[in-house]
Amino acid sequence: MDSTPPAAERTLSPFAKDLHLGNSLTREKERFEPYNPPYVGMYVCGPTVYSNVHLGNVRTFLTFDVVYRYLLHLGYKVRYVRNITDVGHLTGDTDDGEDKIGKKARLENIEPMEVVQRYTNDFHDVMRVFHILPPSIEPTATGHIVEQISMIQKIMENGYAYEANGSVYFDVRKFAEGHNYGELSGRRIDELQNQTRALDGQDEKRDPLDFALWKKADASHLMHWPSPWSEGFPGWHLECSVMSTKYLGRSFDIHGGGMDLKFPHHECEIAQNMGAHGPEQPVRYWLHGNMLTVNGRKMSKSEGNGFTPEELITGNHKLLEKGYSPMTVRFFMLQGHYAGTLDFSNPALQAAEKGLDRLMSAWGLLDGLAPVAEGEKAPDLSALRARAYAAMNDDFNTPVLIAVLYDAVKVVNSVAAGRMALDADGIEALKALFNEFACDILGLQPENASEAGGSDRTDGLMEVICTLRGEAKANKDWATADLIRDRLAELGVQIKDGKDGTSWTFD
RNA sequence: GGUCUGGUGGCCGAGUGGCUAGGCUCAGCUCUGCAAAAGCUGCUACAGCGGUUCGAAUCCGCUCCAGACCUCCA
Incomplete structure (x- = not known):
């Protein structure tokens, strides 16, 4: 056995070995041991770009920004994949809802890709404003239609999906026979069975728990692609399975996302991965950020x-x-x-x-x-x-x-x-x-850096003012000294008299 | 109904068997021409009841309350 650690491993901080993560899958705090240190693969579910992100969304991306930053700090070589969902995410409470992007496009009478571009730009602007680092790869669902079709085929070959009327559904019942569907979210399939409401338009499914891998597009759908089954579009859960596998492999280290995605989205991801690739866990550590209320x-x-x-x-x-x-x-x-x-x-x-x-x-x-x-x-x-x-x-x-x-x-x-x-x-x-x-x-930085640092001219002006005020103070002309301080305060400049002279700060 | 989280001082929010969380607010003090800043000190905390223990905010049980998910949401 070679006792010399690989060169790359020596770059790790000695503190790296003590990192513990709260793993949602096991509900335990576990020591972090990546598959191939110092390489770390991390996937985080990104936004669906059909509207502006709000502060709650920001919290999740901030959470994983800090995770990313800390792993980098420890010396890990992190490949951080965060997707953009630009198709497949449906409105309403059934698989027959309208595509969110398509709906927005129809309402505003613009191309779906214009919707996608507009809100992708907005998302990036927001990330920049909050000092959230860009990921290593930011793949889109529409950019991976071919891979999604291919993954559906694998799942079908393995017997965990079926076609019905041009659409393809994941067979949850069949999958659950040999797998622990519900392991991540703590749900049991029989209870899910009983709790699921009878919804309209689900006749194509063999079971209400089944979820769409591919949906045949009806005439009103603006976004559709050819497939072996129909002219249609991929299901929402599929893209994350496909893109994480493509860029991070069949088993990778960290999968993150908001708590509200745990079920059904992440549960379905696991099922899809196992349905396509076999029984090993696709993700070693599941991390879930909680909600902003x-x-x-x-x-x-x-x-x-x-x-x-x-x-x-x-x-x-x-x-x-x-x-x-x-x-x-x-x-x-x-x-x-x-x-x-x-x-x-x-x-x-x-x-x-x-x-x-x-x-x-x-x-x-x-x-x-x-x-x-x-x-x-x-x-x-x-x-x-x-x-x-x-x-x-x-x-x-x-x-x-x-x-x-x-x-x-x-x-x-x-x-x-x-x-x-x-x-x-x-x-x-x-x-x-x-x-x-x-x-x-933590990604904290002084704000208004240019102003706080001050230009030479500003510094010069402030020094002149402080010198004059210092003379007033020396003459016990408190009225003048206080006038200067009050007026500057109105302009957003705070004057502080210290032992070693006067300093100032801007609001 | 099921699954899961949580209820901490005026507010926000860590802590999960004995050891100061921290921030903000408020009061007092030091410094100061005054103020600000800074420092120090203080401010009746662990939802309720029972149990385990030498010892519980922390473990167990029950009760009450809140929230999330079970249908789109980070």
Whole structure:
């Protein structure tokens, strides 16, 4: 046996071996062991691009953005696949509903692909605004029709699907004879059988639990492709099975998505993969992000209680008392664990806004800290770092990581105020902590970077003003000094008199 | 009805057998011309009842309440 680890494996952080994930499939927290380290395959169900994404959607993509960032930080070579659903997702509660994209196109009298492009663009804009990194591959369902047809054929050859009147359905009953259908969602097939309502237009199916792999298009359908069975279109669940298999293989490491996709979507994905490829589990770790709620209710398009990122930023929505910046929202969401529901409220957002501001201010002070040669006994900064890793390794516990960062904030502020001394190594350790955990992993960045940094002219102007005000203060001309401070405040510039002179910040 | 989650202090939100979560708010103090910032201190927390245990917010049982999924939704 070769005892030398492969070169690639040596790039992994020593902390990588302690990463634990909450696996929805086993309902256990399990140590993360990828199939082929340092390579990691991760698939996340992306949006259906028939309307603007809302904040609840953002939460899920943010969750997996942090997962992606942390895996990269640990040194994994991650192939992150996040699809765009641009066909096959039906409205209504039966398989006879209208295609969402097609419906939108018909209503607006435009091409389906115009709908797709418009909302794909919107989606990408939103992801950028929230500092969510693009995935390695972003495949579309319409770009994989050939592969989908081929997978249906495999499933049929294995006896788990049947054709009826030009459509093809997955035979859940047959599949369940030799497989544990319902393993992921905890459902039992007999109960599902009893609970499923009798719906119209299901006569083609042998069983109400069966789901569509291919649907024959009727005359009103705008999007359709030729297939061995009919001119039609693929079922919604199929695309994810096809694209994950194509880009990540038949068994890959992580599959993510929103909690609301667990059943039936993800359950069907597993069934399709096994139906086509055999009994081994297609996914080792299933991760599910929980819902964003408003007044205790899930934010969703159909409830009408969602708002778009634009409404959020402008504050132009009845649920919003004011506008909130994207970083505030990002920080707010990271203050809760991804697996729990998170309730949106104005007080909570305002708390996050202030908390983030304090965090960012301390971070900004770091560059200006003066090290001492022989620092007093400094707090144990390596302990902070270890706690930060421990938090992330515990199923991406970002709220605990943030608590660690606030401990670092206290150190920074104390040093800046002269109450504590740090040597150069200590300051570097703090910088590394912020750069790696706040910036790289949590994806936090100072907002209005250009403004906060200030242009030379702005800095010059502010220095002139502060010098004049300093003279007024020296003359005990408090009226003038306060006038300057108040007027600047009205313009969104905060003046702070410290021991070593006056500093300013912009709103 | 079934499956699953959860009920933590003024608010948000971690923690899952003994060890400070954290943020925000509020009050007091330090600093300061005042203010802001920062720091320190404080602010009647673990839905209820019973059980296991030397010890339970944390485990078990029951009750109550809320939410999600079971039909499109991240």
